Amino acid sequence: MKLLLSNDDGVFAExxxxxxxxxxxRHDTTVIAPDRNCSGASNALSLHQPLRIQKMKNGFYAVNGTPSDCVHLGLNRFMQEEPQLVVSGINHGANLGDDVIYSGTVAAATEGRYMGLPAIAVSLTNYKGGHFDTAAKVVLDILERLENHPLAPDQILNINVPDVPYEELAGIEVTRQGRRHRAESMVKDTDPYGRDIYWYGPVGSEQDAGPGTDFYAISRGYCSVTPLSVDMTAYQSLDEMQSWLEKKHNND
Structure with missing residues (x-):
């Protein structure tokens, strides 16, 4: 299978x-990744600067842009032969629950789906990354299954893998997104010139982490696989909203 591989931790990430x-x-794999760490970039595109792509000594390609830039450039212009699937990762740290909104790793996969290709995002739940090979083996397992069970055209997979040896994984569970409490307060400090500066504080603690969630699977040693829809329409609200909009209009 021909693959496009990207990430948000940058082209030099382990x-x-x-x-x-x-x-x-096992696969024909092209790497196009940001030239720096772009964690938290979400789906940002570089609309106000030109993009440059540079081939590294190891054959990877580095782009002076975001994860979404890398995938868009690769599919739209750079790759001579279109790949069959986009893979993003392995992220250094989990992308669970609300994290997917901010994740550049998930965004790279989403961009692949927007460009018409199936896509998966994979993260290792420990920032230090003792067992990236475990997550890599899980990806190979998933790819093998996808060959016979293609993804729906409006979905990507978000995969989170515990940082343990492959043999110690409890298994794989299909999960839904959990939810976090609101993030902790930003940290106020001063720069060397006495001016106020602010840093983001820690992410919120787990709020919805019960059975069936990605948080719950990881806490029990399972690999979490969450299908995410790239169409964010709240379909269950369409009829109700149409009703109250028509009512207000009629009252006018």
């Missing part, structure tokens, strides 16, 4: 290198 090492043994 997780990217380990995933490429495993994927390239």
């Amino acid at each position: 997780g990217l290198a380990v995933l490429h090492q495993h994927l390239s043994q």
Whole structure:
């Protein structure tokens, strides 16, 4: 299978290198990734600067843009032959619950789906990354299954893998997104010139982490696989909203 591999931790990230090492043994894999760490970039596009792509000594390609830029540039212009699937990761740290809104890792996969290709995002739940090879093996397992069970055209997969040896995984569970409490307060400080500066504080603690959630699966040693819809329409609200909008209009 021909793959486009990207990430948000940057072209020099260990997780990217380990995933490429495993994927390239079975698949034709092209790496196009940001030239720096873009964690938290979400779906941002670089609309106010030109993009440049540079081939690295190891054969990877680095782009001076966001994860979404990398995938868009690769599919739209750079790759001579369109890949069959986009893979994003391995992220250094989990992307669980509300994290997917901000995640550049998930965004790269989403951009692949917007460009018409199936896509998956994969994260290792420990920032230090002791077992990236475990997550890479899980990706290979998932890819093998996808060949016979294609993704729905409006979905991507968000995969989170515990940082344990592959043999110690409890299994794989299909999950829904959990939810976090609101983020903790921002940290106020001063720069060397005495001016106020602010840092984001820690993410919120787990709020909805019960059975069936991605948080719950990870807490029990399972790999979490969550299908995410790229169409964010709240279909269950359409009829009700149409009703109250028509009522207000008629009252006018």
